Amino acid sequence: MKKIILTGDRPTGRLHIGHYVGSLKSRLMLQEKGDYDDFLVMIADAQALTDNADNPSKIRSNILNVALDYLAVGIDPQKIHIFIQSEVSELTELSFYYANLVTVSRLQRNPTVKSEIKARGFNESIPVGFFTYPISQAADITAFKASIVPVGDDQLPMIEQTREIVKSFNRIYGEVLVLPKEVLPENEACLRLPGIDGNAKMSKSVGNCIYLSDSYEELKTKVMSMYTDPLHLKVEDKGHIEGNTVFTYLDAFATDDDFKNYYPEFANLKELKKAYQQGGIGDVKIKKFLLQILDNLLKPIRERRLYYEEHIDEVYNILKDGTMYARSIARETLKEVKDAMKLNYFDNEELVKEYKDEH
Ligand code: TRP
Numbered sequence: 001m002k003k004i005i006l007t008g009d010r011p012t013g014r015l016h017i018g019h020y021v022g023s024l025k026s027r028l029m030l031q032e033k034g035d036y037d038d039f040l041v042m043i044a045d046a047q048a049l050t051d052n053a054d055n056p057s058k059i060r061s062n063i064l065n066v067a068l069d070y071l072a073v074g075i076d077p078q079k080i081h082i083f084i085q086s087e088v089s090e091l092t093e094l095s096f097y098y099a100n101l102v103t104v105s106r107l108q109r110n111p112t113v114k115s116e117i118k119a120r121g122f123n124e125s126i127p128v129g130f131f132t133y134p135i136s137q138a139a140d141i142t143a144f145k146a147s148i149v150p151v152g153d154d155q156l157p158m159i160e161q162t163r164e165i166v167k168s169f170n171r172i173y174g175e176v177l178v179l180p181k182e183v184l185p186e187n188e189a190c191l192r193l194p195g196i197d198g199n200a201k202m203s204k205s206v207g208n209c210i211y212l213s214d215s216y217e218e219l220k221t222k223v224m225s226m227y228t229d230p231l232h233l234k235v236e237d238k239g240h241i242e243g244n245t246v247f248t249y250l251d252a253f254a255t256d257d258d259f260k261n262y263y264p265e266f267a268n269l270k271e272l273k274k275a276y277q278q279g280g281i282g283d284v285k286i287k288k289f290l291l292q293i294l295d296n297l298l299k300p301i302r303e304r305r306l307y308y309e310e311h312i313d314e315v316y317n318i319l320k321d322g323t324m325y326a327r328s329i330a331r332e333t334l335k336e337v338k339d340a341m342k343l344n345y346f347d348n349e350e351l352v353k354e355y356k357d358e359h
Helices: 017-033 045-049 056-073 090-101 104-108 111-119 133-142 153-173 216-224 245-253 256-262 269-278 283-310 312-340 350-358
Strands: 004-009 038-043 081-084 148-150 181-183
Touching: 004 017, 004 133, 017 038, 017 056, 017 148, 017 283, 038 056, 038 312, 045 056, 045 133, 056 081, 056 283, 056 312, 081 312, 090 133, 090 153, 090 312, 111 153, 133 153, 153 181, 153 312, 216 283, 245 269, 245 283, 256 283, 283 312
Parallel strands: 004 038, 004 148, 038 081, 148 181
Antiparallel strands: none
């Protein structure tokens, strides 16, 4: 079986370091390994509209931002096709057919959709498009016969629903679609990086994100203002690491090499944690260490971003080429899907022949 990788992001804002550890990093690792037949990354503008219907300019203005973020982190357009969801109309057509294979109660049980409905205050006035976006996500994944989907853990319910749709489809219409599997970050802290205020999620509206495009100054201000341990008032005080955002970030980002290079008093994070808990380590010290690590990560990202910002026509062409390519693949799958569903009346004269045979 072919190894096809697909994933995507909603263009509702610039991407942040939560996106980086949650999913971009796995993409880069998979890209470097090179062990795949095809690799696509989608800017999910149609999905972003499902809860932003009244704000199309927001989505439009973030298309290039997200593309720039992709290229800046090192997604190589020679190896990965980047495309725009709404420009591949086959995806909406697939969704329409898949919708027959999903029940309302099944959609209601999707935990990610549930919590998003709550977070957006939709209550009883849930837009149908939003409610059914897991179906459209199944179309995104299956249109390219993706077998591997690198995502954060909030996307697991979508993959699960996709798998159910694939199974139903193949059972009823024949083996056409491919069962996808997720790739999650290995490191626990990377699954859901909290915001700098310690809140469970980085969110643009809360203003607690560190963006991939942040300048050194912005990064510094944010790291120095990070939520730590409110009981750790004096350096000598015993510190707590649970719920201490700086330590959660160190869990996600610090390597033993970082200790060797910037904090040689300790061999690794385990030792630093122990010392912090015993007292004697100031928050400023650990914040400066984290700042160094994050700046090392963001520096080359900023530089690549600058290059592409100055060559924005190149970015535009990358998106256009990627989208044409995605269309060509989705078109083939849609044809197979419709053939399997017997929706192919004008390919030949079979329909008339069947009628004549019957009469
Ligand atoms: N739901 C994803 C997000 O919110 C975006 C997305 C849309 C996606 N289609 C996808 C992710 C297909 C993986 C595969 O970021």
